[in-house]
Amino acid sequence: MTDEAPTGFTRVRLDLAYDGGGFSGWARQVGRRTVQEEIEEALRVVTRSPGRYELTVAGRTDAGVHARGQVAHVDLPDEVWAGQGEGRLLRRLAGRLPHDVRVWRAEEAPPYFNARFSAVWRRYAYRVADHPGGVDPLLRGHVLWHNWPLDVAAMNEASRRLLGEHDFAAFCRRREGATTIRALRDLRWERRADGVVEGTVRADAFCHNMVRALVGALLFVGDGHRPPDWPARVLAARVRDSAVHVVRPHGLTLEEVAYPPDGELAARNAQARRRRTLAGAEGAAG
Incomplete structure (x- = not known):
């Protein structure tokens, strides 16, 4: 998982909320309704794209768990993002998404932002x-x-x-x-x-x-x-x-979900990926 969007893509931060009662959790699952699948499908439709753009989320909530302050990121082709803009994309998503999931903000993410690993x-x-x-x-x-x-x-x-x-x-x-x-x-x-x-x-x-x-x-x-x-x-x-x-x-x-200042994102990503151990402990539980 990279901390930078591929060449020709723009990393977009999404702030979202959902009522988890009707979902089998965040993560996409075959044959089950999930938050990730609903948002990815809505993005595909409103951007008129042939395939879906995969989301990376701050925390994969379980079935039935709600979210008011969830954060995700998605890498969109530069031309797709340029043709949407924040307000237009939000309005289109509001018209396409079911009522138990909402995207409140969509904006270009700062360099090295990763919704999962940048979170403090x-x-x-x-x-x-x-x-x-x-x-x-x-x-x-x-x-x-x-x-x-x-x-x-x-x-x-x-x-x-x-x-x-x-x-x-x-x-x-x-x-x-x-x-x-x-x-x-x-x-x-x-x-x-x-x-x-x-x-x-x-x-x-x-x-x-x-x-x-x-x-x-x-x-x-x-x-x-x-x-x-x-x-x-x-x-x-x-x-x-x-x-x-x-x-x-x-x-x-x-x-x-809280994130550090933009200038500290790369360092936070590296820290979050390091294997945790307790001070003075050998063979910490894995």
Whole structure:
């Protein structure tokens, strides 16, 4: 994967949002409806191109996960981009895309921009309702119902113990050749005025199922089934605990992806591609 558009092409940054309820995730899959396929097909149609232009995305969301601040890039032939311009391309995409996915911005990316490797952090939100009557029907596609009252202070106490760079193998689905070392920068909970408990999770990157597994563990703390030090003990063991449940995806939303200043993009790309290890650790989990 290159950090520069091929000769004769312009790299375009796309900022987009989608309701994940009707998708089998971001990544293109044979026989399944995905966000990537919808946008790539819409681009093909509105640019009147014979073939599709492949998107590179900041974070491949799972089936049912939503996004409000997703970022992708696509390399378009110079003549195609010159004939579109930002406003014209957005209007055409709005008329072609289904209503559960929107592109809000399309602009020429700076040199060395890569939607995936240039990102310095991703921020997700997970929303839970613990009202005994259930979830507001108008929010049911974006809020999980937890049938136990939640102690937000206990969840925050447990969350603070997980911050920093660790091997999150106990909270990730392992993938061959992929590291499970991540830097968790923010993990906190608050009860909104409407009673919904909202968690903010921010890290440089996430491994598969990491956020939903962390939420599952913290809900067990919040409802009193486990003490606040339990998630940190699970983390230290680096082994998946059978009591850690991966919560349902519909409560999870990718809210924001952050990038460094333009002059630091190339250095960030190189850093993101380096194999992660923990200081003083040998044979870090891969």
